[in-house]
Amino acid sequence: MNDLPNKARVVIIGGGVIGCSVAYHLAKLGWQDVVLLERKQLTSGTTWHAAGLIGQLRASSNMTKLARYSAELYHGLEGETGVSTGLRQCGSISVALTDERREELFRSAAMARAFGVPAEELTPAEVKQRYEHLNLDGVTGGIWLPTDGQADPANIALALAKGARQNGALIKERIKVTGMSKQGRRVTGVDWVSDDGEQQGHIEADMVVNCAGMWGREVGKMAGTNVPLHACEHFYIVTEAIPGLSQMPVLRVPDECAYYKEDAGKILLGAFEPNAKPWGMEGISERFEFDQLPEDFDHFEPILEAACERMPMLAEAGIHTFFNGPESFTPDDAYHLGQAPEMDNVWVAAGFNSIGIQSAGGAGMALAQWMDAGEKPFDLGDVDVSRMHPFQGNQHYLYERSKETLGLLYADHFPYRQKATARGVRRTPFHQQLLDQGAVMGETAGWERANWFADEGQKREYEYSWKRQNWFENSAAEHRAVRENVGMYDMSSFGKIRVEGPDAEPFLNYVCGANLSVPVGKIVYTQFLNAGGGIEADVTVTRLTETAYLVVTPSGTRLADQTWMMRNQGEFRVVLTDVTAGEGVLAVMGPRSRELLQKVSPNDFSNAVNPFGTAQEIELGMGLARVHRVTYVGELGWEIYVSSDMAGHVFETLSEAGQDMGLKLCGMHMMDSCRIEKGFRHFGHDITCEDHVIDAGLGFAVKTDKPDFIGRDAVLKRKETGPKTRMVQFKLTDPEPLLYHNEPLIRDGQIVGYISSGNYGHTLGAAIGMGYVPCEGESAADILGSTYEIDVMGTRVKAEASLKPMYDPKSERTKV
Structure with a gap:
């Protein structure tokens, strides 16, 4: 035990698959003095009992990139380390039992093609050909992903740990971190004690990484950081051996909350039930190690009953194992990755929502590169821990939300679907008045926001669909009111950050691309850029006084945007204050x-x-x-x-x-449909940290005659070379199909990208999408001279393309 060092470049807390992945990737980058501490044994928290499904298609391009990297990494680990990962590329089938689920699956197959993942739509008969044991009653279709597979979770983690050790990392088991020393916004070291209590010590650390899984929230508190997650019970059964059962694809039947995998001639049946059971409300036992939770057959029985109908051989097979183990879930079902906003040298990789095995390789790679370079390697907004707001660490909130988030993995992923639990936490000053007028609320970053207004006698709730939902005409009427008369809507949830002090002007000129040396009362539209010219934030800045400005941000990114300013504050004499609720x-x-x-x-x-x-x-x-x-x-x-x-x-x-x-109250759906007609970009979809401000068509908002601002050199360089891609607005020629995002974008018959955001343009009379078209060395005329189609659920729909806003291209209506 006394071989633990007194100092380390980084201490990684937690020896599950993600902690081992971070250690492996940092060591592969050449980092010395990498120390991983595990309270018990490697994999003994949740990794050891994971199902080990390796799916490659995720909800966004970069999340898919990380999942694909994981599969490729695991494929090569055995040759590198001699530890078998058990990876088998057996493919996967997802089956729909409703027309709505069939549309979701077929849209995801189209999305897979845009992301470079092989996918094939299946008829019910084709499903049966690939999975003979399935009862086809009610099956409406399916999709086949041939490069998916399954693997051995514990061995993946052990292979990563061995690879980390081979490259110089120190991994120590049975060492519990008990506290951290801090100075200002930095952790200076970690306190530890051995499992037997005989030894204890302190390691000075330049950085700390919280990979503590379901202990992540408590470890986060030690570091002075917010890591919102909660453990839930997760159930599966393993049958007795079934004679003649050979390797089968992984099967998912999300409408029955079930997944199936063949393993050594047995079937593992797992569940993501809609009403989950949170666990660990009183804390997790000090002795927890490879522990199982008590069986709850009554809770699992409805899933098993449906599964025996769906897979008749299950009814004949005996149950070898009934397993119940805890896994951690986050408030939005996306894992936590990145630099904690509250501290400058604390990093997080935790809360993997039952997809830790397929995510760990890519997540460890991305975090290691981020730590090494000091900036994100690509857009990680989906999982960046800075998206979490302070209130989301509230234990009662996490308990209520976790009941829902486990089941959402297999729920219908309808567009505009709203969370049902842990609602009403943040309310604007107009909340009750809007409800009295028929508002139907959605939720963003905890804020209750009016998304649309119901008519007299209309049901005040969403009826979800992939087609036109029940509020479509309500939102159309709101849209027309704003276009033709006058509408009013609540924007209180948007973040408001006051920047004040004697250096407020030079500070904002350094952080922003635009020129903030403007008169009092002037409003400036601008971006925060990174060194590569990518867009870290999309904001308006209003000069309130000689020494004070108001920065207005999207509601979900207020904390991230304020943190970006703070980390770039340097010697500037300014104070940053969140005044959103004021x-x-x-x-x-x-x-x-x-x-x-x-x-x-x-x-x-x-x-x-x-x-x-x-x-x-x-x-x-x-x-x-x-x-x-x-x-x-x-x-x-x-x-x-x-x-x-x-x-x-x-x-x-x-x-x-x-x-x-005729003033009409309006909601957020109206705002989005109007903005996309005008070609306004949506941060997080159309513009991210890896989208160059010139490529995004926002060069007009950057003033390069300023002497020094973040990203200036990258902007000047791209202005010289011209854009590599161009943001283009598309309008479907058929008024019926709907666009949401990630639909494949087809230029002259070839997939060249995907739709970054979509909505219906009620004034333009069809669905509108935004998307980047690769165009290095091409002129605007070249881009517009092509023919374009958008793949909607496997059908290619012709689209008109424009580099200027299709609605009011000269912005005459805003300035009358």
């Missing part, structure tokens, strides 16, 4: 928005006094407000910022004044 915000948009404001305020809203891109303090009703003349819907309009205490009064004043004008 003000309510109502957007009043449409051709008659000026008329409405003039009815409730004595102030002047003319172009002469309040031109586009400026803010002013006003009287409104009997209160005070600040109006920002900007738009995300492409119409004349203002965002009205009002202190939370006066928000109710302002809402009532505007509503009453708008009654005889």
Whole structure:
């Protein structure tokens, strides 16, 4: 035990598959003094009892890239380390029992082709050909992924651990981390004790990585960081040997919450039931090691009953093992990866939501590269731990949400699907007033937001579908109100960060691509860029005073955007403050928005006094407000910022004044359909940290005549060479199909990319999509001279392409 060092470059906490992967990849990058500490034995938490399914298709391009990397890594590990990973590329079949699930599966098969993963749509008869033991009752179709497979989870982790040791990493079992020493925003070291309590010590550390799995939240607290996750019970059975059963593809029947894999002539049947059982509310026993949880046959029985109908041979086979083991789940079913926002040298890789084996190789590679280079190797927004907001570490919240998230793995992944549990945590000042007017709420980063408004007598809930959902016409009416008259919607959830201090102007000029040396009252649209010219944030910045600015961000990225500014603060004398909850915000948009404001305020809203891109303090009703003349819907309009205490009064004043004008309350679905018609980019979909600002068509927002700002050299270089890809707006020529995102984009008959975001353009009369088209060395005319199609559920639909917004290309409507 005394061979533990006093110092390390990095201490990795947790010896499951992800901890071993991080150690392996850091060591492969040449890092010295890599130390991994495991409280018991390697794999003894959840890795050892994982099912070991290796699926390669995930919900986004980069997540798929990581899953594919995992499979390739595991394939080569045996030759490198001599430890067999048991990887078998037996393929997988997913089966639909409804028309809606069939559309989901067929859309995912199209998406797979866009991501370079082989996939084939199957008829029920073709499903039977590939999986003879399946009862086809109710089967509507399926998909075949030939490169999927299965592997031995524990041996994968042990192979990674051996590979890490071969490259110099130190891995120590039966060493528990008991605490951490901290100085400011850095952990300076970890305290440890041996399993027998005989020895203890301290390791100074330059960095710490939390790979503690279902202990991740508690280890996060030691480090002063927020790692929201909760353990749930996860059930499977293994049958007795079935005579004549040979290697079969992995089978998923998500409509029955079940997956099947053949292993050594037996069938393993696992479940992701819709109402899960959270576990470990009183903490996890100190003695926990390769532990199983008590059987709960009553809970599992409905899954087994359906499975015996679906796979008749199960009814004849005896049950060899009934297994119940804990696994950790996060609030949004995506794992946590990256640099903890609260500390500058603490990293996280935890909360893998039952996909840890297929994710660990890629996640370990991505995190190691991020730690080594000091910046993300590619967009990891789906899993970046900075997406989690502080309240999401609340234990009661995690308990309630975890009941749902386990089952969501196999639930229908309908577009616009809303979480049902742990709701109502964050409410805007207008929450009840919107509900009283028929609002149907969605949730983003805990904020309850009106997504659409129900008509009198209409059911106030979503009826999900891959086709037009029950709110489609409601949102269309809201869309028309904003385009033709006047609409009002709640934007209070958008993040608001106050940047204040004597260096506020030079600091923002360094962090932002645009020029922030502007008069008080000026609003600037800009991006935070990284060194490569990629987009880290997409924001507006309003100069409030000589020494204070307001940065407005998407609600989900407020913490990440504030953290980016803080990490680039250097010697600038500024204070960054989250003031999101301090003000309510109502957007009043449409051709008659000026008329409405003039009815409730004595102030002047003319172009002469309040031109586009400026803010002013006003009287409104009997209160005070600040109006920002900007738009995300492409119409004349203002965002009205009002202190939370006066928000109710302002809402009532505007509503009453708008009654005889036909003022319509609108929701977030309307905002998205309007913005995509106008070609406005959606951060996280259309623009990310790996999308160059020039390629994204946002070069107009970058002012390279400033002497120094992050990303300046990369912008100048790309302006010289020209874009490598171009963001293009597409409109389907058929008004019926719908676009969401990730549909394959076909140029002159070849797949060249995918749709980054999609919605229906009610004014343009068809589905609209945004997507990047590779174009190195090509002119705009070359791009527009091609023919384009978009693959919607396996059908290629012709699309018109435009580099300018199809709606109001000269932005004349916003400036009238």
